[in-house]
Amino acid sequence: MARTTVKGTGWIGRLFFFDLLAGLRLTLRYMFSKTVTHRYPDHEKWVPYExxxxxxxxxxNDEGDVNCVACELCSQICPCDCITVIPYENEKGDRRPKVFDINLARCLYCGLCxxxxxxxxxxxxQEYEVACDDRPKLVVHLEDLVAAPRKAADGGQVRPAKLEPGSGRRSVATAAAGAEGYDWWRHIRKGK
Amino acid sequence: MEYVLTLLPMLVKMAIVVGVLLLLPLPLTWMERKIAAHIQQRPGPMRVGWHGLLQPLADAVKLLTKEDHIPAEADRRLFAMAPVVALVPPFLVFTAIPFGDPVQVFGTEVSLMLSDMNVGLLFILAVSGIGVFGTILAGWASNSKYAVLGSLRSIAQMISYEIPMGFSVIGVVMLASSMNLSQIVAAQEGLWNVVVQPVGFFVFFVAGLAEAQRIPFDLPEAEGDLGAGYHTEYSGIRFSLFMLAEYLVVVMLAALNVLLFFGGWKGSPFFLPDTVWFLLKIGFFVWVFMWFRFTFPRYRYDQLMAIGWKVLLPLSLLNILVSGILML
Incomplete structure (x- = not known):
């Protein structure tokens, strides 16, 4: 944060309120500087870093088959026990998950899985809009996980977006295609 | 017929003043929220109307439809009366505030004020002093400790600051040799009083902030220590009456600052109509009040008293003395 220090003005500074004037000057500068608030979800949306x-x-994989071999290591290591995996043998003889449920209400997003x-x-x-109005909806299944958005290449910027009412429990804001994003930090004042 | 000719302009002027004053808090709340937001690098209300312009209307609808609650142990009659008592003095003050030189409308001269009193300034100071009664009644009738504390503080504050405020304008009255506001403005043609009376202006401005109970002197409604002060127990329409009164006091003080120290409507540039120039100046002062509000923290109670009695009062007396000696 920018600081206002008034030094070495002595009694003249005290008499004419140099400290108060410095405060007023600071707020005046802020009054005419750019705002830093995201206009989320109406106009823009923050895409997190990768x-x-x-x-x-x-x-x-290339054949459209899930990479998961249903080893259940993720559900074993999960500290909040939110992953349920039930394996089965598919027609090719591979071990694959029959059920792969993640309870997002319990998940703490530690990344150990x-x-x-x-x-x-x-x-x-990078998807973070998982809010919904019903707790059972927070249990996501295998098909949801396969269909979930992958890593976005344009992370770390604010993208133009639009609120689409009734667009499901995720993706409240959808980025308009082709529009340029910007680095949010460009408007942040760096203190001296 | 003659009665009609004299009464009609009066009624029209009254209707305009009352209408404008009643609607004024709508743009002012929007302005205040926007200024607060931009000082804190936020955009402020953005969603209702263009840049949130219709937000005050939405807020008004919300306030009007809220539950009108009266606490169980409250003095019901006083509780209902207090917001009206708080609202009357700011309205009354505007009867004496001139908005420009008399203008010719359909061949008759119409003065741009409701009442051209020759003791206008005295009337304004006296009536705005009554404003504290609304606060006292509200605090007492609510039967709540926060409300009583708030109103006690406000009584002490009003009494302490009314004295330097009254003294600080004496220099202006001496310069104009009149208490009539139109003549005070006329006396400033050429040179604004703020140049001749900088100390007077400083005392009046600070005492005005305290009279309007704005930050840094908003102890009667200090959110941190008193809930909301004297209107803690109020809700809905009664609360909005208090808000209305507060905004009107701010506008009144801005108008007084302009009239007494910044030349009123005189010397408007670019062929601007006098009244518009005057209103622009008032708007500037309202903006300054809001700017102060979101810059400074609140003074402590003992500091408030010390500023009033130990700084502003001697300063205003000294100001009278010095301007008296210089004028002799």
Whole structure:
């Protein structure tokens, strides 16, 4: 934050309220500077950095099959016990998950499942709009995880977006295609 | 017929003044919220209307439809009376405030004020002093400790600051040799009083902030220590009457600052109509009050008293003395 210090003005400074004037000057500067508030979700939306740990997704291979081998390591390491995996053997004879449920209400987004995964299947993406009005809806299933958005390449900026009412429990704001985002930090005043 | 000719302009002027004053808090609340927001680098209300312009209307509807609650142990009659008592003096003050030189409308001369009193300034100071009764009644009738504390503080504050405020305008009255506001303005043609009476202006401005109970002197409604002060127990329409009174006092003080120290409507540039120039100046002072509000913290109670009695009162007396000696 910018600071206002009035030094070495002595009794003249006290008599003419230099300290109060410095405060007024600071707020006047702020009054005519750019605002920093995101106009979310009406006009723009913050896309987090790639390192962000948001909504999970499960990768698929070239044949459209899920990478997951249902080893259950993720559900074992999960500190809040929110992953349920039930394996089965598919028609090719591979071990695959029959059920892969994540309870987002319990998940603390620590990313340990991602670290434990031997098959590069489960990842944490940048999606963060998971609010909904019903707790059972927070349990996401395998098909949801496969369909969930992947890592966004344009992380770390504010993108133009629009609120679409009734667009489901996720993606309250959808970024308009092709529009340029901007670095949010450009308006932040750096203190001296 | 003659009665009609004299009464009609009066009634029209009254209707205009009352109408404008009743509607004034709507733009002022919007302005205040926007200024607060921009000082804090926020955009402020943005969603109702263009840049939130219709937000005050939405707020008004909300206030009017809220429950009108009266606390169980409250003095019901006083409780109902207090907001009206608080609202009357600010309205009354505007009867004596001139908005420009007399103008010719359909061949008759119409003065741009409700009443051209030759003791206008005295009337304004006296009537605005009554304003404290609304606060006292509200605090007492609510039967709540926060409300009583708030009104006690406000009584002490009003009495302490009315004295330097009254003294600080004496220099202006001496310069104009009149208490008539139109003549005070006329005396400033050429040179604004603020140049001749800088100390007087300073005392009047600070005492005015305290009279309007604005930050940094808003102890009667200090949110941090008193809930909301004297109107803690009020809700809905009664609360909005208090808000209305508060905004009108701010406008009144801005108008007085302009009239007494900044030349009123005189010397408007670019062929601006006098009244518009005057209103612009008032708007500037209202903006300054809001700017102060979101810059300074609140003074402590003992500091408030010390400023009033130990700084402003001697300063205003000294101001009278010095201007008297210089004028001799």
């Amino acid at each position: 390192r962000h740990r948001g909504h999970h997704f499960i990768k698929t 991602e670290d434990a995964c031997p098959a590069d299947a489960i990842k944490l993406g």
